[in-house]
Amino acid sequence: MSSPTTSELLSLAENIKAWGKALGFQQVGICDVDLEQHESHLKSWLEKGYAGDMHYMSEHGMKRARPAELLPGTMRVISVRMDYLPPDAKFAKTLKKKQQAYISRYALGRDYHKLLRARLKKLGEKIKQECAELNFRPFVDSAPVLEHAIAQKAGIGWTGKHSLTINSQAGSWFFLGELFVDIPLPVDKPVTENCGSCTACLTICPTQAIVEPYVVDARRCISYLTIEQKGAIPIRYRALIGNRVYGCDDCQLICPWNRYANITDEADFHPRKKLMSQDLIDLFAWDEVTFLKNTEGSPIRRIGFERWQRNLAVGLGNANYSEEIVTVLHNALGQTTELVREHIYWALEQQHNKAAEISSDDSRLTQRLIRSIEKGLVRDA
Structure with a gap:
């Protein structure tokens, strides 16, 4: 198809959406490459240091908002959505059980990037196959792309106050991907923001990482701290992390739009038994060979064994007091790295404090019983 007519391009766009759905995408949208209105927000976010150690964010400058600079000749971006919410996600059940490891639900199955x-x-x-000439390039978190801005402009959904894309009929439990193309396809209507006055995600964030609507300070975000943070996790955030050892879903869990979220049909996104609702102490017992085996093809593998153990040590420190946990942590001190050791010492201190609280509670109960006996309120057998 050389120099396609308007009607031919319209037909091609419809076919692209049909082909995309046949490939397993729940939604396909198309937008132009003008993202200039997002540049000031991106610049401000970077200048405030909210990217933390993600230096790649600033290294590309404004290229993130200029698709044609990333792939010269790009005229349109095809944005796609793929749902990942697994069946029986056990969100609250796992979060409530402090001895179990909570892993962000997107990471329980196969790595979505590939x-x-x-x-x-x-x-x-x-x-x-339908074009005389076409240059294209797919992106999935693999280059400086403003995927949420593109998704909004392509009609996939709007950017919520937690900075994720929300769809009115599918919530936010989905992945985004982009296909850059150099043909002038007709574009879709952008989605307007529809969060209204709701601030549930700002309020629920354990570390208050959403510093204002639509602005996330990554340095405070549990997903950043457990995945992107390469060194020690700042002490002030460790107790707030709870049992979240890889990522965090709280801002999505509280979002009222997720009542409309769809369960994924992709078997690859279903949870692996070795990762779903496992005890922290069992995961901490893995050696590096076991870690690599059990996370093969999983996004978790990218943080490496050392950070995995670091995160689990924090989780064990936040778990209810257990003599077994204390023993396991002590035994690991001489067999791990300096980074992990620092977090083990912190965890042991937390466990020690909890043990002291238990003893104090027992003492107070004993004294209360003695006073009751003295007052004749209970029988002194």
């Missing part, structure tokens, strides 16, 4: 990229590549190849 899956989405492969599907996007297939979509690009399908489009190329």
Whole structure:
């Protein structure tokens, strides 16, 4: 198809959406490459240091908001959505059990990056079959792309106050991917913001990382702290992390729009038994070989064994007092790295404090019983 007419481009756009859905995407939208209105927000976010140690965010400057600079010749961006909410997600059940490890639900199955990229590549190849010439490139968190701004402009959903994309009929439990193309496809209507006066996500955030609507200070975010943070987790956030050892879903869990979220049909996104609702102490017992085996094909593997143990040590410190936990932590001190050891010492201190509280409570109960006996309120057998 050379120099396609308007009607041909309209037909192609409809076909692209049909092909995308056949490949497993729940939604496909198209937008142009003008993201200039987002540049000031991005610049301000970077200048305030909210990217933390994610230096790659600033290294690319404003290229993130300029798709045509990332791939010269790009005229349109095809944005896709793929749902990942697993069946029987056990959100509250796991969060309530302090001895169990909570892993962000997107990470319980296969690494979505490879899956989405492969599907996007297939979509690009399908489009190329219909065009005389086409250059395309798929992206899934693999380059400086403003995926949420693109999704909003392509009609996928609006950017919520927690900075994630929300769809009125599917909530926010989905992955995004982009396909850059150099053909002038017709574009979709952008979605307008629809969070209204709701501030549930700002209020629920354990570390108050959403410093204002639509602005997240990554340095405070549990997902950043447990995944992107390479060194020690700041002490002031450790107790707030609770049993979340990889990522955090709180801002999505509280979002009222997620009552409309759909369960995924992708078996690859279903939870692995070795990761779902496992005891912290059992995961901490893994050696590096076991970690690599059990996280093969999982996004968790990217943080490496050392940070995995670091996160678990924090979780064990936040768990209810247990002599077994104390013993396990003590035994690990001589067999781990300096980074993990620092967090083990912190965890032991937390466990010691909890043991002291238990003893104090027992003492207070004993004194209360003695006073009751003295007053004749209970029988002194």
